[in-house]
Amino acid sequence: MLLDPLRIPDVAWSDPAVHDALSQRDVGALFRRIGQMVGASQTRIGAAVNLEQGYVSRVMAGRKITSIDVLERIADGLRMPDEARMALGLAPKDHSCHLDMALPPRQRQSGLPTNRSWREDLRAAAQLWEGDVNRRDVIRQVAFTSAGYTLPALRWFTAPPARAVEQAGSRSVGQPDIETIREMTATYRRLDNQYGGGHARAAVVRYLHQEVTPLLDNGRYETSTGRMLLSAVAELTQFAGWQAYDVADHGVAQLYLTHGLDLARAADDAGLGAEILAAMSHQATYLGDGATGIDLARAAGQTARRAGFTVLAAEASVMEAHGHAVVKDERACAAALHQAEKTLDRADRSSTPQWLGYFDEAYLSAKFGHCFRALGKPAQAERFAARSLRMDEQYVRGKAFNLALLATAQAQQGDPERACVIGAQALILTSRLRSARAARYMRELQAELAPHRRQPAVQQFIRRVDAVLGTRR
Template sequence: MLLDPLRIPNTVWSDPAVGDALTRRDVGALFRRIGQLTGASQTRIGAAVGLEQGYVSRVMAGRKVTSIEVLERIADGCRMPDQARMALGLAPQDRPCHLDMASPPKQRESDLPVNRSWRDDVRAAAQLWEGDVNRRDVIRQMAFSSAGYTLTALRWFTAPAAPPVVHAGTRTVGQPDIETIREMTTTYRRLDNQYGGGHARATVARYLHQEVTPLLDNGRYETSTGRKLLSAVAELTQLAGWQAYDVADHGIAQLYLTRALDLARAAGDASLGAEILAAMSHQATYLGHGATGIDLARAAGQTAQRAGLTVLTAEASVMEAHGHAMVRDERACTAALHQAEKTLDRADRSSAPQWLGYFDEAYLSAKFGHCFRALGKPAQAERFAARSLRMDERYIRGKAFNLALLATAQAQQGELERACVVGAEALTLTSRLQSARAARYVRELQAELVPYRRRPTVQQFIRRVDAVLGTRR
């Protein structure tokens, strides 16, 4: 059940108890007072600020919140005016304020845009890696927020050009260090495709924390090397986010992808930025936020065009199409699919980065299949799902996805025997993966077959799914 968005009247911010809670950074008192003034439940407050209800409950019971990351998310989710943000110790956002909080003139003069430096982005990323490795509760309790991606994408387009990436540390950083990070990323990406995001997610987080953080903090590098370093780190951070997404750690995935985009912006890497925006669109659409998925895909497309990367422009178009399909806009979906196909046909793949190697005709066909499935057109979905299986066999997880898609389309057309045979193949591959997404697609196939469970073949398949993935509640 979707919750109504939390709307906090402007008068709340002039409430003395709210002002006192902000000044003392007492988030628990702030939440309690907001609940009293608006009638909002813990669940509703948590949904607004991107935190699990259980974590909100512990904060309201007295747990302290000290992480700037979390405080920023709370401020954004509550749509705090700048005076409230500053009372909480955060930078203003230079947006209009409509509140009656008394504020001396000198304080209002400080309400100016604050440019975020690349060092701030590095510091925030390092805090995330450390918190993830140490399994800090504040990181683990993060929930996905579509508004968080909207603000991130806006910053990508509106933030001023990043200053020179220069650092005077004690250790000289050179091309070999950068190549090592890229080689590790290639290795982890291969493992991700073959075994699922859960296989090496913790290892990637440790590598970022233990190996990459010291390089950024203690390294000595000039602008050219510094930007290459940040680009390599952004790519690995994006992969860590993708892994978290694959195992359904969606709040953590959002944090990683957000940090990756910030690092890509600091590095001046528009191509990688477009790819990260496309990944954000992918996650948002998967979670049912079709409108946000569309916006992010369009942002990815504009960025890819700016970077002159035609293959990535095609990917952005198909991501946009999937968002349109999720909101049942068939005309817009069809137009975006046509654009994606046409763009990919004229793309020069020789100039595409290595990390974009997965995007080919088979991947495009799979996305076509998902779009038609979302539109309730199983015959078309089956046709494209079958085409998607003409794929690179190294992408084990992708093959599991495509088999499940094909079997689901067959089940929806009443082809039960074929659906069970193909579904069994998907289940076999899924059993070898640590991938919540792969399991979800098989479960969705199982749900399609439940109405026919009295048939022996179907009953056998349903039981096998439960035996492999666990009995479904």
């Protein structure tokens, strides 16, 4: 009968077209392929997933679905196994399910997440850059999910080491090519610190697509050069993810960070891998998932300690502390902060890579301040926020963050006038930035000051924030 339960054979979930549709969250392609395989009409598919036939038709014609609730309904209606659910970016029903099941059977090996080659990692990253440059909806409408970080982190620890990274292309690749990528990355980092992630993000993505992709596709190099090349590309990919995070394109940021981690693994660059895991932790905690932030920070710390990167181990500890603060575990937060401080004290900074140059005592103080703010301890937050301002002035965005943190702590302690004075300094810097994070911190300060809105200084400050950021509805 027309509305009989839709019976999808198990083999369908191993179909390459189905897996591609799931991994790209292309529900229209998924519906079309399922319909072909089982002979199901749009009406029958709609009945199975509790959606109107007209809506199913629009999805199959190209309408994108980004709502997690709708995706969950579709997964339940199609009785997706856990491997298919995770490929779609949803949590498994059976939480003990091995995360490698999110990949097709031909990519599984001995219970490991994947035996994907470094060339496949490069190809996947290049497809991301191309899709981002061309503003494809399948890239730009990807939603962030904490579960989306679990498989890449597991793959980092358990996938076999990359084989020889060598290629016999038509163009010789040498150290000057690699140094060019690193210099471009350093230049973009300086712009990012001074003007925010939105300032040069499009330029970074175009550079990856137009300059780096041909080098990877046509390059000729042996293993030592190949690994240095992959490391440089991984760093720039990670940085592009950080820019997307700063402008609140969180799903896109997640894609870049996970591809950056895969490339760092292929390059056998443990230090960069630890830094990317720490960035993943930073994003998860910022979005309110402290538990995932803790797990990723611990993964970063374990990687850093194994590789002998003491500064990175300190960074991982403070990221873990922030996760504990978000979940209100004060004791664990204090222990992690103490560990971070001790570790940084004994670190040798003489060989710190450029991508870790920001992590110093001022940055550590700022993270302490954020932890105490999350724990509801504004006096301690104010003390560390004030200390964080003894910082390198080139980090304009970081200074805007730290000033906003200090002002918020003052507002929380019932001193709105001082908060407005410091907040005005933060607002001047924020007005020069293209940073959703900086704007969010100003909005949070504005909210803290709202109970004092009868005071003239507060009224004036709130109007100034609205003038710079736009009036909130």
